[in-house]
Amino acid sequence: MLDNISSTKVSGGWHKQYSHQASSTHCAMRFAIFLPPDTNENNKVPVLYWLSGLTCNDENFMQKAGAFKKAAELGIAIVAPDTSPRGDNVPDQDSYDFGQGAGFYVNATQAPYNTHYNMYDYVVNELPAIISEHFPVNDKKAIAGHSMGGHGALMIALRNPKNYVSASAFSPIVNPINCPWGEKAFSHYLGDDKNTWAQYDSCELIKHASSAHYIPIRVDQGEADNFLTEQLKTENLFNVASQKNYPIEINIHPGYDHSYFFISSFIDQHLQFHHQHLSA
Ligand SMILES: N[C@@H](CCC(=O)N[C@@H](CS)C(=O)NCC(=O)O)C(=O)O
Numbered sequence: 001m002l003d004n005i006s007s008t009k010v011s012g013g014w015h016k017q018y019s020h021q022a023s024s025t026h027c028a029m030r031f032a033i034f035l036p037p038d039t040n041e042n043n044k045v046p047v048l049y050w051l052s053g054l055t056c057n058d059e060n061f062m063q064k065a066g067a068f069k070k071a072a073e074l075g076i077a078i079v080a081p082d083t084s085p086r087g088d089n090v091p092d093q094d095s096y097d098f099g100q101g102a103g104f105y106v107n108a109t110q111a112p113y114n115t116h117y118n119m120y121d122y123v124v125n126e127l128p129a130i131i132s133e134h135f136p137v138n139d140k141k142a143i144a145g146h147s148m149g150g151h152g153a154l155m156i157a158l159r160n161p162k163n164y165v166s167a168s169a170f171s172p173i174v175n176p177i178n179c180p181w182g183e184k185a186f187s188h189y190l191g192d193d194k195n196t197w198a199q200y201d202s203c204e205l206i207k208h209a210s211s212a213h214y215i216p217i218r219v220d221q222g223e224a225d226n227f228l229t230e231q232l233k234t235e236n237l238f239n240v241a242s243q244k245n246y247p248i249e250i251n252i253h254p255g256y257d258h259s260y261f262f263i264s265s266f267i268d269q270h271l272q273f274h275h276q277h278l279s280a
Pocket residue numbers: 052053054055056060064096146147148258259260
């Protein structure tokens with residue numbers, strides 16, 4: 001059952017928020033959906049899933065990215081889940097980069113996180129099933145995200161290339177097994193065995209990808225992003241993609257930082273990129 005929290009008309013379509021009891025994360029989860037104008041059973045639309053970054057919930061992208069006009073024009077629904085399980089019973093830590101608001105889109109294997117922190121299953125399986133049951137969408141899906149959500153979008157698309165026609169990311173954490181944010185999150189959620197970490201690392205997944213399952217990927221990165229050198233490591237993605245001839249377009253933008261100002265500057269291009277594949 002879905003509880004409707006809000007419905008707001010925007011760009012001729014609707015922005016709506018919902019809450020529901022999730023079986024993968026064993027807690028109430030909130031998500032937001034944008035439905036473009038004239039979406040109905042006779043006019044089903046494709047869906048772009050958007051995964052947000054550290055500290056975010058379903059609202060940051062919807063309020064700050066400025067995506068609605070273009071998505072309305074192109075006829076694309078956008079679904080933005082929360083970034084972690086939440087609630088009083090959900091284990092947390094007093095830090096912005098771990099725990100609630102920082103689920104890293106993995107299935108945790110370690111206590112006390114393994115009951116609730118199953119964002120991989122939630123995003124890959126549970127949420128798409130809910131969206132197709134309750135909304136007039138077709139079976140075409142693309143996935144995008146920012147920072148931790150950029151890691152989520154690339155990693156999920158690389159592991160499930162048949163589910164998504166295309167993937168894109170702003171400022172993604174491309175090699176979480178080799179950066180402080182990823183090392184902290186993966187050691188708590190997944191334990192010490194680094195072999196299990198690799199299945200959630202985009203660079204590692206590309207290293208082992210078979211060209212029969214390549215999908216088109218676009219990445220945009222601000223050169224003035226404070227997290228670029230220590231956390232994001234776009235260069236590692238460039239190197240591994242070049243070695244494997246993986247079809248990734250990487251655009252570096254002088255002057256732009258890590259914020260939603262950057263995302264809002266290039267979101268139209270990402271929507272256009274996905275539209276090309278969603279409507280093929
Ligand atoms: N200094 C930031 C670090 C976290 C951060 O930059 N979060 C990014 C994603 S990694 C974000 O989207 N923040 C929320 C926003 O800008 O709306 C904070 O504490 O919020």
